[in-house]
Amino acid sequence: MIPDRSLEVLRAIVQDYIASKEPVGSKSLVERHSFGVSAATIRNDMAFLEDEELIHAPHTSAGRVPTDKGYRLFVDRLNEVKPLTVAEKHAIESFMQGSADLDDVLGRTVRLLSQLTNQVAMVQYPTLGKASVQTVELIPVTETRLLLILVTDSGRVQQHVIELGEAVDPLFIAELRAKLIGSLTGIALTAVSEKLNGFVDGFGAARIGQVNLVLETLYDQVDANRQEKIILSGTAKLARREEDFPSISPVLEAIEEQVVLLKLITEMQTDNHGVGLRIGRENTVEGLSNTSILVSGYENGGNEIAKIGVIGPTRMDYSSNISAVRAVARYLTKTLGN
Amino acid sequence: MIPDRSLEVLRAIVQDYIASKEPVGSKSLVERHSFGVSAATIRNDMAFLEDEELIHAPHTSAGRVPTDKGYRLFVDRLNEVKPLTVAEKHAIESFMQGSADLDDVLGRTVRLLSQLTNQVAMVQYPTLGKASVQTVELIPVTETRLLLILVTDSGRVQQHVIELGEAVDPLFIAELRAKLIGSLTGIALTAVSEKLNGFVDGFGAARIGQVNLVLETLYDQVDANRQEKIILSGTAKLARREEDFPSISPVLEAIEEQVVLLKLITEMQTDNHGVGLRIGRENTVEGLSNTSILVSGYENGGNEIAKIGVIGPTRMDYSSNISAVRAVARYLTKTLGN
DNA sequence: ATTGGCACTCAGAGGGCTTGAGTGCCAGAA
């Protein structure tokens, strides 16, 4: 077990280090905090913390810096997070004012979060979840091309142009459209392909090719709904934190690899505060070993669920950022609820 | 007038500097190139070039580095550009294989260009231009919501959800839809708002509110078509060129300011080679004073036109990059032509 | 358990020295 005072010392080290970016020594520690004991005593505590691998000295005669494990303990014991300022709340409100368009809302959200936290922010597009088909549309756009539109009950709209390679008969399109709407409306996305089993049988042999093309595109769209997407904002913020990284290049590269990033945040669990956090090397992704990733979940109309979050140096202000991410996630859920 | 040999010397300096990232001196110059004269003579030429502000010495006892003006002259006199390798051509072909979907094609293109040039690549979405309305669709998605879809003859599809705030009558929607299609099909985007003058008069007073909502959204979409957009790829490539910039942070920031970037590339003229180039401070945008921007235009089905390009350090391989940008622009035009 | 004291460590700053690539200029050759 870790003694109370040692915990306090750890907390103080983390705070001072976050504020100053300098390794913190026993003396400056007793100056800035009132422990009621002398520097020598603190040094003993620090020796203990070092044994526990919670802090670490960059070199012999330097102050101490929290390790990933130290940050982790600090965050886990963090029982109150810094509440947002009025200005911040106001910023959230005014930022979220706007249209009901999913792309737009998510775009605003990610910029907002980046601005609030001064970190790189990310928003994952809602995943398939329990979403179901609201409607399907089939619109001729040229002689040989159809536009297929899929609308889910969570408000997501997807469209894709299908090249049929031959002129299409408007009557046939109308029939196909009607049948599709009849079969799919209200059906869960996960059940679409099952539901369409044998669908093609209802058409004449001459049409089968075209019907199959349309169905394939439809499956693709359902899949694209599953295939997740992420948007980022504030990449430049990383660069302004240059001192925090040996080199930012691997970090930028890791962030550009959206597939990896998606996998990472998808498998992150959120705790009882509603946030998930990976500190430093807890992210097994190479290139992110000096960054922490902080996420929170949001809901889209009670159906789809996805995550938003920030990426920053391990030496970030966890307290503020946690409350910012949480607040923005909540507002996002609320906004999407309408 | 600048003597021939001096021009040759400038060319050699630019080439060596691009290759080595080191200021180049008279001695290494005569070693690597066969001018048929001695280093001392070259020094005289260099003194001349320096008077003309085409090269510049970072400090007294150092070699020379081309100035923006020097690069400019070099590029303007560049009469042959490095042709693409077979592998590169192959890469382009295979990258462009895919769907007819505009988003998808542009996404592939920008990644391709970034990969080919090893720079940050950008693709501007096609602008309004001569595009006209192919069709308009109005689809109820919930009790109170409509989905408005606008398809232009260049294959661009835009959609937006309209919240009407009250239940909608399917018959009314059908009527509105029919009238819209009747009025707008084939109409140039630029003429849409004019064409719809008085459109609302054909509806009963009770419907006017709803009709206006739909029209407003439609105008917004036409405008969104005008309001341009840009996508980027390979931002991390900048970071790997860290040495080339005093600090990459301002560069990243400038790039994130897409509005500025758009304005910049929009007003860039392309020369007879089909490419436009701004070198260093020729970009009046702060933060881009150490970068060069290289663009080329592409066409979308002969109608819309926009630009693609790369952003990199002034010390970039202009010859290769120019041919890459040109080639990709050509392929993009071709792909979109289908 | 805590403290003051003390010897010890070491990164980083600062100063001075050396090196060598590179320059500018000049007088003589072509």
Add this chain to the structure above:
DNA sequence: TTCTGGCACTCAAGCCCTCTGAGTGCCAAT
């Protein structure tokens, strides 16, 4: 007139050395 070899000069960058001070670990005393 143009080119060349030679020479004195410059100066960033690398190297080594020293110094400094923040910080440590440990011990004996409280």
